[in-house]
Amino acid sequence: MAKAHTSWTVLKHGPLERLSDNLWRVKGALPGMSLERVMTVVRRGDGSLLLHSPIALDETHQAELEALGPVAVLVVPNAGHRLDAPAYKQRYPKAVVFCPPQAKSRVEEVVPVDGTYPDYADDGVVRFEVLEGVAESEGALIVRSADGVSVVLNDVVMNMDKKKDLLGYFFTTVLGSAPGPRVSRLSRLVFVKDQPALRAHLERLASLPDLVRLIVSHEKVAHGEAAAAALRQAATYLKSS
Numbered sequence: 651m652a653k654a655h656t657s658w659t660v661l662k663h664g665p666l667e668r669l670s671d672n673l674w675r676v677k678g679a680l681p682g683m684s685l686e687r688v689m690t691v692v693r694r695g696d697g698s699l700l701l702h703s704p705i706a707l708d709e710t711h712q713a714e715l716e717a718l719g720p721v722a723v724l725v726v727p728n729a730g731h732r733l734d735a736p737a738y739k740q741r742y743p744k745a746v747v748f749c750p751p752q753a754k755s756r757v758e759e760v761v762p763v764d765g766t767y768p769d770y771a772d773d774g775v776v777r778f779e780v781l782e783g784v785a786e787s788e789g790a791l792i793v794r795s796a797d798g799v800s801v802v803l804n805d806v807v808m809n810m811d812k813k814k815d816l817l818g819y820f821f822t823t824v825l826g827s828a829p830g831p832r833v834s835r836l837s838r839l840v841f842v843k844d845q846p847a848l849r850a851h852l853e854r855l856a857s858l859p860d861l862v863r864l865i866v867s868h869e870k871v872a873h874g875e876a877a878a879a880a881l882r883q884a885a886t887y888l889k890s891s
């Protein structure tokens with residue numbers, strides 16, 4: 651795992667991509683890897699921003715983000731996604747940090763944690779569920795927008811193409827994380843503790859009324875009917891009993 655950045659460190663990234671009235675994402679590079687990461691930006695009911703898996707942006711794009719609303723909540727969706735969290739906390743000291751329960755001690759090595767997902771009260775736009783079957787190591791962020799509901803997952807479901815560079819080949823082919831949508835072989839070996847429970851949870855998310863989008867931290871968005879289909883397809887990588 652790369653060491654967390656203690657100063658504002660900008661790696662290559664794309665634009666702020668608007669997905670709905672209160673929802674954006676940015677895709678960016680990871681150090682020394684072809685795999686990309688995704689930051690999801692949500693404008694909450696009170697107008698402030700929640701950032702899921704924060705990525706440090708160049709000043710032009712960071713100003714664009716700041717124009718959307720004050721940064722209020724930083725979500726570190728597992729211990730492996732804490733790279734830019736300390737720099738964000740330095741830049742926005744009033745922002746509170748949330749993470750899944752199991753990740754708390756490792757996230758706290760780099761940034762103070764204000765609460766875990768069960769502590770986050772549904773604010774009318776955003777709510778969290780701790781995923782079943784993964785020992786509380788990840789969750790689902792569920793966002794209500796004008797056009798429907800979006801589910802935001804972290805590493806539990808990956809949705810990317812195979813990579814050809816050496817490290818990318820290792821991650822996507824040897825560790826079985828592409829092509830997506832899927833639950834990677836590495837996840838099944840390392841962090842999924844109860845496959846049927848996680849499978850049932852992904853299927854429940856697929857059945858959410860008004861589901862219009864599945865966003866994952868690596869890499870693609872599934873829109874419209876493809877969102878439920880992506881969740882159901884990912885679930886098939888898990889045993890049902």
Ligand SMILES: [Fe+2]
Binds near residue numbers: 730731804805867868
């Ligand atoms: Fe990840």
